[in-house]
Amino acid sequence: MKIAFLYEHPTWSDTLIAAFDHRGVALTLRNIAELSFDADATDKPFDAAINRINVMPSAEREPQIVFQTLHYLNWLELAGVRVINGARAHFIGASKAMQNGIFSALGMAHPRAVAIYRPADALAVADSIGYPVIIKPNIGGSGSGIARYNTRAELAETIRFGALDLGVDRSGLVQQYIESDGYVYRVEVLGDQLFYSIRQPINERIFNYCAADRCVTASPSENGDDTFNFCVHGRDRIEAFSPSESIVAEVIKIVRHCGADLGGVEYLIDPNTDAPCFYDFNPYSNFVSNGEALLGFSPENRYIDFILESLGTAQDAMPIGLTKLVD
Numbered sequence: 001m002k003i004a005f006l007y008e009h010p011t012w013s014d015t016l017i018a019a020f021d022h023r024g025v026a027l028t029l030r031n032i033a034e035l036s037f038d039a040d041a042t043d044k045p046f047d048a049a050i051n052r053i054n055v056m057p058s059a060e061r062e063p064q065i066v067f068q069t070l071h072y073l074n075w076l077e078l079a080g081v082r083v084i085n086g087a088r089a090h091f092i093g094a095s096k097a098m099q100n101g102i103f104s105a106l107g108m109a110h111p112r113a114v115a116i117y118r119p120a121d122a123l124a125v126a127d128s129i130g131y132p133v134i135i136k137p138n139i140g141g142s143g144s145g146i147a148r149y150n151t152r153a154e155l156a157e158t159i160r161f162g163a164l165d166l167g168v169d170r171s172g173l174v175q176q177y178i179e180s181d182g183y184v185y186r187v188e189v190l191g192d193q194l195f196y197s198i199r200q201p202i203n204e205r206i207f208n209y210c211a212a213d214r215c216v217t218a219s220p221s222e223n224g225d226d227t228f229n230f231c232v233h234g235r236d237r238i239e240a241f242s243p244s245e246s247i248v249a250e251v252i253k254i255v256r257h258c259g260a261d262l263g264g265v266e267y268l269i270d271p272n273t274d275a276p277c278f279y280d281f282n283p284y285s286n287f288v289s290n291g292e293a294l295l296g297f298s299p300e301n302r303y304i305d306f307i308l309e310s311l312g313t314a315q316d317a318m319p320i321g322l323t324k325l326v327d
Contacts, residue, residue: 049081050085095139096173102254111178129175135173147164178277195302262284265278
């Protein structure tokens with residue numbers, strides 16, 4: 001079986017790719033930052049593809065890649081390629097508006113939000129929702145472009161100076177600000193099984209709670225224990241926790257409804273109800289840095305086990321090595 005591995009971040013997938021190699025699983029590596037494809041091809045280029053592409057824009061890549069990726073995933077599926085986390089999951093992962101629609105369709109608590117594309121509309125919408133509000137790009141990630149506005153005057157001034165960031169496609173959400181118990185919770189699943197779950201203390205000054213981003217630092221630990229030197233120290237430390245069965249079941253419903261094979265869901269706990277308030281779906285696994293130390297198992301190997309089972313591929317039948325596709 002010819003399996004493509006679609007990725008884009010220069011370091012996020014290195015450990016996972018090495019783990020595939022160690023397990024003797026051959027992959028055709030396809031860096032989305034270098035993507036071009038023969039749109040007239042009649043034969044499918046791979047039997048299967050693993051989508052590990054993060055849709056968020058960044059300073060390191062051109063925003064057009066976001067849309068090129070969506071075209072490519074749809075094209076692969078039209079060509080008959082089995083895509084792990086295919087075009088539907090990828091699109092919903094790219095759209096904060098779609099995610100709110102998913103949570104609403106499933107009857108799950110979520111922040112009220114209104115999608116806009118004209119910055120001038122934000123003021124009237126925020127007035128109707130009530131302050132404080134969060135305004136975020138519809139396509140984003142790692143906290144990019146998100147801002148909190150506590151008063152009408154703050155938002156009006158931002159709009160007046162043309163400083164409201166609605167992201168690469170110039171669309172965004174005006175969203176209700178949700179009080180919390182002080183943590184951001186993330187639960188990841190592989191199919192219908194819990195993968196791992198982590199939480200991070202909320203920092204009012206930031207909106208980036210990406211486990212991969214925030215778990216890479218040279219900061220020493222406070223107590224001299226170097227086990228987690230890779231991890232953010234102090235109140236920002238990422239920690240594992242055990243979610244309730246009901247929350248895991250809700251996360252599985254969300255991931256299935258999004259058409260994803262696997263994924264992560266983030267939520268807050270509303271202190272007024274002690275219930276989860278869902279706000280984000282990610283159609284890929286971030287992997288916590290040095291996850292074996294934090295979680296007690298190798299997330300890479302558990303991920304690979306799931307992929308091989310999903311593709312119906314016998315481990316002992318896989319050839320050893322990696323190949324890189326040259327267009």
